[in-house]
Amino acid sequence: MNPPAALQTPGFAHYGLAWSPFYNTRLALASSANFGLVGNGRLHIVSLVPGPSGLPAINLDKFFESQDGLYDLAWSEAHENHIVTASGDGSIRLWDIMLDNLAIGAWQEHTREVFSVDWSNIQKDTFISSCWDGSVKVWKPDRPRSVLTLQAHQACTYQALFSPHQPDLISTCSTDGTIKIFDLRSPAYATGPGTNTFTNPLSAAVLTVPASTSEVLTIDWNKYRPFVLASGTVDRMVKVWDCRMVKMGDSQVGGVCEASLPGHEYAVRKVQWNPHKADVLATASYDMTCRIWSTMPMGPQPVLRYIHDAHTEFVVGCAWSLYEEGLLASCSWDNRLHIFRP
Structure with missing residues (x-):
């Protein structure tokens, strides 16, 4: 196995990465100084160029400074040069990568760290945080x-994602160990013991999955x-969850x-389904590895196909x-982006 193509961003630990939906050789990285604990952040724009051994080489095209650490990013599905970022100071910013220095849009409504952003690939003028x-x-x-x-x-929401199949469905995951699915057409409030407060009413999910006794850090919808x-x-x-029992307008567990x-061996920080194959899943972990799995629904047991431990x-x-x-990209607190083929 050839070593991965690598790019180092000294002083800035990575928190998230995303491929451009418009250009097959362009990626963006959300990064933070001092592992995101204190200090500023950077949005890195990188491109792939032909390299040795069949793998591309990685060029750092430019970067944008932010006043606080960046925890996530999402490319616009409507404009090829726009990216939205999530920041530790509770802000969300919109960047045009063809311009320099300042963001072209900013919002400050969240009261704590914004940990994820996602742009709808169906309603292309909409994103969530x-x-x-x-x-x-x-x-x-x-x-x-x-x-x-x-x-x-009522606890930290680590991630929120639009369904790639239905424009009004989103899924969330949390410190509370649950995965929830919400229908944006009916944002009613939940009632009952332990679900509601007068100052901070809990929105009603159409399905709540009790996924773990520990924190759920990451989720992803299967593309197929x-x-x-x-x-x-x-x-x-x-874990892989079948949530087909969900019914619109009804709250279920x-x-x-x-x-x-x-x-x-340690917490799993990121999962992502392969956009080309329905049964292939990539995972990233605090154990310093990225792993590739064949889940094979309705067939034999899942198989671990590959461990990237560089x-x-x-x-x-x-x-x-x-x-x-x-072709897979991985990023780490070692300030390195890797591109490799499992």
Whole structure:
């Protein structure tokens, strides 16, 4: 196996990465100084060029400074040069990578760290954010304020993702050990013991999955199988959930665990389904590895296909190329981006 193509960003530990939906050779990295604990952040724009051994080489094209650490990013699905970032100071910023220095848009509604952003690939003028205050907000880049707020959890909401199949469905995961699915057409409030407060009412999910007794750090929708999600948790487990029991307008608790994928030695920080194959999943972990799994639904047991162990710190991000099958990027607190073919 050839060594990965690598790019180092000295002084800035990575938190997230994403491939451009418009250009197959362009990526962006969300990074933070001092491991995101204190200090500023950077948005790095990188491109791939032909390199030795069949793997591309990585060029750092430019970077943008932010006043606080960046925890996540998402490319616009409507404009090829726009990126939205999530920051530790509770702000969200929109950048045009063809311009220099300043962001072209900024929003400050969240009260704590914004830990994830996701742009809808169906409603291409809409993105969402999730925050350590438990809230999820829906945004349109041409609006000065959010268009909808969900109080998704009473604990930290680590991630919120649009369904790639239905434009009004989002999934969330939290410190509270649950995965939730919300229908944005019916943002009613939950009632009952332990679900509500007068100052911070909890929004009603159409499905709540009790996924773990520990924190659920990451989720991803399967690109080919509606209502199938993968999750990664602090207790080192990766699981695949079948949530087909969900019914719009009805609040339920359930979800069937279709597969469990043990093997990581520390918390699983990121999961991502392959956009080219329905049964291939990539995972990134604090055990300094990125792993590739064949989940094979309704067939034999899941199989661990590959372990990428070239990083020397927490691996916090992994992302499949949207255009080239089998090309994977990973990023880590060792300040390195890797591109490799498992």
